Amino acid sequence: MTRTCTSTICEVWSKACHLFAAISSAKFSRLKHDLHSLKKGNLPFKEYVAKIKGTCNLLEASGHLVSTAEQVNIVLARLSVEFDSMLTITSFSSEPLTME
Known part of the structure; x- marks a missing residue:
C-alpha cells in the first residue's frame, strides 16, 4: 500500500509541476x-514608459x-x-540610452 501511495503522490506532484x-x-x-x-496612444509619456517598465518587471520576476x-x-x-524629433536626436546619441 505504501508503494502505491508513494507512486500516486509522485504522479500528482509531477502533474502539478507540468x-x-x-x-x-x-x-x-x-x-x-x-x-x-x-x-x-493617448497615454502621457511617463505613464507609457511606466507600463513598459512594469511589464518588464513582471517578466524579470x-x-x-x-x-x-x-x-x-x-x-x-x-x-x-x-x-520624430526625439527619435532623430536619440539616433545620433553616442551614449547608450536609459529608461530614465
Whole structure:
C-alpha cells in the first residue's frame, strides 16, 4: 500500500509541476506579447514608459530579463510621428540610452 501511495503522490506532484510550467509559459508568452504590442496612444509619456517598465518587471520576476537596451527600443519603436524629433536626436546619441 505504501508503494502505491508513494507512486500516486509522485504522479500528482509531477502533474502539478507540468501544469504550473504550462501556465508559467503561457503567462510569459502573454507578457511578452503585451510588452511588444503596447502603444503610447493617448497615454502621457511617463505613464507609457511606466507600463513598459512594469511589464518588464513582471517578466524579470518570472526569470526573463529584458535588457535596458531592449526596453529603450520598445519605447522608441511604438512612438507616433509627434516624437520624430526625439527619435532623430536619440539616433545620433553616442551614449547608450536609459529608461530614465
